[in-house]
Amino acid sequence: MEFLWEGLMAVTWQQGLMYLIGIVLIWLAIKKGYEPALLLPMGFGAILVNLPFSGVINQELAGVGEVNGVIEWLFDVGIEAAEAMPILLFIGIGAMIDFGPLLSNPVMFLFGAGAQFGIFVAILVAAAVGFPLIDAASIGIIGAADGPTSILVSNILGSEYKGAIAVAAYSYMALVPIIQPMAIKMVTTKKERRIHMDYHPGAVSKRMRIAFPIVVMIIVGFIAPTSVALVGFLMFGNLLRECSVLGDLSDTAQNNLASLITLLLGITISFSMQAEKFVQLDTLIIMAIGLLAFVFDTIGGVLLAKFINIFRKNKINPMVGAAGISAFPMSARVVQKLVQKEEPGNIILMHAAGANVSGQIASVIAGGLVVSLVTKFL
């Protein structure tokens, strides 16, 4: 009857800790509503892959040989092979994005760029702490505040910390409402946070909305070829939305495709949360550096706005700069909520939304550039 408790006897304390982490992720998803679409499957998957001799990962069975596990298969096919899952998800994300507020106020493009600063601060800190360049760059990309980009870059570079990076990226995206206000208040005054911004929506023509994704894809493709898959599929999804002749496909991309891929991605990424890889001191250090990345993203965007204000008569509320991170649409809403607290009736949501979608483009560019630049130094 030994076979009945063989599994139980084989549990390690690290696996026990992973059960706890899985339960915490599930609790955060359900009770707190933190990115439930991803944290819940990741939490559940973390338990699945850490059960001894788990059938969801490849196992060697005596007398039978190697038996494939479904989560390992999903990881090999959906992520390892060509990063298909995060890239396909970007079709759905592109179909959900309205670039109108950005196109009617192009200066908001700059904040998407400024708010990627945290990526490079994190790479620097990770390198200083002792991570090899490949891992430092993969850790830094947590600052892109974009799950698919983080997964893609860490997979292309072959980082051994994929699991920790994915958990950090999605957890901190969910914690944007807590992280950003704190970081914004560190570098702004109350007077600056109360700056009013008028919104005069310029009409954005349909031709403009159709041409934009094509032009962006070409420009980014030339500058950061490694990001063509991400930016291409993002813009493809957006073109499906804006062309107005593929309503069914656009709806499918925004809803069914995005939901299906999100469901599978969360449970697939849990493959990299096996105890022997995840339960290390490095994981805690990565979580700390990831937090730093988000803080410096926010600070980068805000400081850029303050710099631009030196040259402008109509001042920009510096909090709009913070919305340049890629956590869409949460960051824009967080900034609006903060400005409402400072001064009820002050509306900067559309400006923040413009910066937020710019961040989506900039984060993808950043991912491609990080891969290109790191490989030049190897």
Add this chain to the structure above:
Amino acid sequence: MGVEVMQALNIMWMGMAGIFVAILIIMVCVLIMQKVIGKDKEENLES
């Protein structure tokens, strides 16, 4: 470790420069497109 910190610093300035260059090019293209194709017929205008 010192070598990797120097490499990270290089990646930092090149990366930020690259992102800004890309974004500025996109911005300029958007401004040009607004002049060339931005003005559409009344019925096609959307805000």
